[in-house]
Amino acid sequence: MTLALALLATAALGAGCGRSGGGGATAAPSAAATAPDRCAQLAGLTGEVSDHGVARASGSVLTVEAGDFFFAPTCVTGVQQGTVSVTVRNSGRILHNISIPDQGIDSDIEPGKSMIVPVKVESASVPLLCKYHRTAGMVGALIRETPPK
């Protein structure tokens, strides 16, 4: 199932690069359809991903919304290397959590509250998750700025 979706995603991305997209073949808006695939692929996210899009970091200010049951944006691209401060705001109606196990980050966030989490961005992609709703696809990632070649 997951593999099939990934293959579909790849095919959709390939089609999106050309201008041949006739539209109407699928009900989903093309932007929404391609962004999550790209996000999951870039970040190497596996399993269920409740995708709420890709957004670029604006300087060192990163804000991620934790909703029921997703992170939005799900992938933040262009994140500076080093330690960044990520503001996670729980816009949902229930308790959520921001966890980055590799970095010992595991913080609960009450509904309506925000939390600023210092995150080390060294690798190309730093996956994050809500430990309570991971299986519901409440995952995301910070994707490092690609160094100029």
Ligand SMILES: [Cu+2]
């Ligand atoms: Cu959650």
